[in-house]
Amino acid sequence: MKGEAVVARDLDVRYEDFTALVGATFAVHYGEALGIVGPNGSGKSTLLKTIAGLLLPSSGELSVLGQPPRKLAPGTIAYVPQVEAVDWSFPATVWDVVAMGRFARLHFWQRFGSSDRDVVHHALGVVRMGDLAGRRISELSGGQQQRAFVARALAQEPKLLLLDEPTTGVDAATEEALREIVRKLVACGLPVLMATHDLDRVDDWFDRLLVLDRRVLALGTPREVVESGAYSAIREHTHTHGHLRHDHEPHAAHAVHPEMRA
Amino acid sequence: MTLLLEPFHYAFMQRAFVAALAVGLLCSTMGTYVVLRKLSFIGDGIAHASFAGIVIAYLRGANFYIGAGIVAVLTAVGIGFVHRRGRISLDTTIGVLFTGMFALGVFLMSQQRSYAVDLQSFLFGDILAVQPQDLWLILGLSVVVGVTVAVLFRGLLYTTFDPVVAQASGIKSPAYEYALLVMLALTIVVALQAVGIVLVAALLVTPAAAAYQLTSRFSPMMILAALFGAASTEGGLYLSYYVRASSGATIVLLATLLFFLAIGLKYLRRV
Numbered sequence: 001m002k003g004e005a006v007v008a009r010d011l012d013v014r015y016e017d018f019t020a021l022v023g024a025t026f027a028v029h030y031g032e033a034l035g036i037v038g039p040n041g042s043g044k045s046t047l048l049k050t051i052a053g054l055l056l057p058s059s060g061e062l063s064v065l066g067q068p069p070r071k072l073a074p075g076t077i078a079y080v081p082q083v084e085a086v087d088w089s090f091p092a093t094v095w096d097v098v099a100m101g102r103f104a105r106l107h108f109w110q111r112f113g114s115s116d117r118d119v120v121h122h123a124l125g126v127v128r129m130g131d132l133a134g135r136r137i138s139e140l141s142g143g144q145q146q147r148a149f150v151a152r153a154l155a156q157e158p159k160l161l162l163l164d165e166p167t168t169g170v171d172a173a174t175e176e177a178l179r180e181i182v183r184k185l186v187a188c189g190l191p192v193l194m195a196t197h198d199l200d201r202v203d204d205w206f207d208r209l210l211v212l213d214r215r216v217l218a219l220g221t222p223r224e225v226v227e228s229g230a231y232s233a234i235r236e237h238t239h240t241h242g243h244l245r246h247d248h249e250p251h252a253a254h255a256v257h258p259e260m261r262a
Numbered sequence: 263m264t265l266l267l268e269p270f271h272y273a274f275m276q277r278a279f280v281a282a283l284a285v286g287l288l289c290s291t292m293g294t295y296v297v298l299r300k301l302s303f304i305g306d307g308i309a310h311a312s313f314a315g316i317v318i319a320y321l322r323g324a325n326f327y328i329g330a331g332i333v334a335v336l337t338a339v340g341i342g343f344v345h346r347r348g349r350i351s352l353d354t355t356i357g358v359l360f361t362g363m364f365a366l367g368v369f370l371m372s373q374q375r376s377y378a379v380d381l382q383s384f385l386f387g388d389i390l391a392v393q394p395q396d397l398w399l400i401l402g403l404s405v406v407v408g409v410t411v412a413v414l415f416r417g418l419l420y421t422t423f424d425p426v427v428a429q430a431s432g433i434k435s436p437a438y439e440y441a442l443l444v445m446l447a448l449t450i451v452v453a454l455q456a457v458g459i460v461l462v463a464a465l466l467v468t469p470a471a472a473a474y475q476l477t478s479r480f481s482p483m484m485i486l487a488a489l490f491g492a493a494s495t496e497g498g499l500y501l502s503y504y505v506r507a508s509s510g511a512t513i514v515l516l517a518t519l520l521f522f523l524a525i526g527l528k529y530l531r532r533v
């Protein structure tokens with residue numbers, strides 16, 4: 001399927017008295033993985049939350065699969081937040097959490113059936129958590145918690161997948177497994193949006209990159225974005241994440257985005 | 263043997279046992295959500311606020327349940343609204359509003375002559391005074407809340423655990439929160455007659471908290487909580503007949519005992 005899965009036109013998103021996103025205009029196609037990069041506080045999470053319908057834009061237009069996010073049928077969007085603010089002492093096993101991914105798809109009169117169980121099993125396998133299915137969530141490591149939440153999103157079988165830094169804190173093997181499943185879903189036509197700070201592997205993950213710093217600074221294939229120079233401006237800010245590269249001209253970066261100087 | 267069955271000979275005792283069973287099951291089922299969503303202060307607040315409604319209904323000669331019910335539901339929805347807005351601290355709002363409402367109830371009550379006696383029964387409940395029509399209302403409301411919990415079960419579970427991601431997936435977390443608060447309000451109104459305002463919060467929290475000690479998944483916790491709740495209300499009522507003590511206080515003491523037994527059992531399983 002070709003066409004545009006997400007269309008944002010002149011989108012502003014405000015918190016109380018702070019505008020976190022200004023005039024964002026972009027489109028995401030079906031069957032593409034879009035990477036969202038930018039320094040801390042640049043509005044990556046804000047953008048994902050807005051697309052998920054958790055925040056309302058203060059102005060501009062946003063259409064997700066042809067509709068405003070809150071009008072979509074239950075189960076359409078799966079979202080993996082950057083920080084899971086849940087009560088970890090909740091009485092639930094890994095299986096229980098991943099099974100919740102199915103809930104939006106089931107009407108109350110429908111049973112949680114064997115096909116649902118198969119999907120949950122498969123999702124657990126993808127994040128390599130099959131053997132931990134019965135473990136209580138309070139007894140997971142940080143990376144295992146993150147993997148359980150990614151599995152829950154996969155179990156939902158969504159039409160749009162939103163991932164907010166899902167690889168933070170997970171081991172290399174899981175990261176690679178996650179990349180493979182994302183590429184597989186994208187190949188099946190699913191649109192995927194993912195915020196990341198890992199700039200070294202953007203070529204392997206994404207079809208296109210959106211460079212964000214309250215405004216959209218650049219949008220294009222990773223190669224185009226690198227050539228535009230906006231990318232190096234972002235790289236300059238990512239050294240706290242261990243991806244420091246001294247292979248760019250700082251002044252060239254400032255020419256791209258003067259506000260960053262402050 | 264006849265001595266042991268003696269309480270069941272009286273019609274008012276039979277009604278009390280049926281009412282106690284319904285209240286025990288209802289409170290502890292809702293209590294599972296109260297404990298996991300940390301709503302115990304809200305439950306306490308709704309119960310206290312309802313007092314104003316009870317007194318007004320009493321003074322106007324209206325039904326106890328109608329007065330308490332209206333105030334409880336309005337308060338619950340109000341709390342949900344304040345909670346959603348998130349501008350003022352929820353604790354503060356509840357603290358201010360409910361002590362005020364409770365004082366209003368006491369104020370109106372104290373202008374009446376028979377003040378002391380009636381206040382006592384509102385505060386501590388009198389399950390032995392349950393009338394046939396009260397019983398039907400209790401059973402009816404129990405069925406309504408029970409069916410609603412069953413129908414909304416998955417949505418309530420998901421929004422209790424992770425309201426943000428549930429909402430992103432298209433499950434309307436605020437609607438579930440309001441539904442839960444309204445059910446909580448109705449449950450409290452039903453429980454008021456049985457255990458009274460002062461002890462209703464205990465019945466909402468203690469059985470579920472005891473079940474939480476012994477279970478690691480949601481459904482078993484809810485079932486065990488219901489068992490503890492029913493055991494406390496039935497057992498408490500039965501014991502209160504022999505020890506000639508307040509039924510409400512005996513029920514809560516028994517629930518508290520079960521809670522400490524559960525903690526002890528959890529500790530024993532660890533070592």
Ligand SMILES: Nc1ncnc2c1ncn2[C@@H]1O[C@H](COP(=O)(O)OP(=O)(O)OP(=O)(O)O)[C@@H](O)[C@H]1O
Pocket residue numbers: 015016018020038039040041042043044045046047082
């Ligand atoms: N709930 C909130 N209330 C007020 N301001 C907020 C809120 N959440 C975020 N902000 C502000 O909005 C801006 C964008 O935040 P956002 O979380 O979208 O950044 P981000 O790009 O995801 O950053 P990071 O790389 O640290 O995850 C920040 O300046 C932040 O301070």
Ligand SMILES: [Mg+2]
Pocket residue numbers: 044045046082164195
């Ligand atoms: Mg973020």
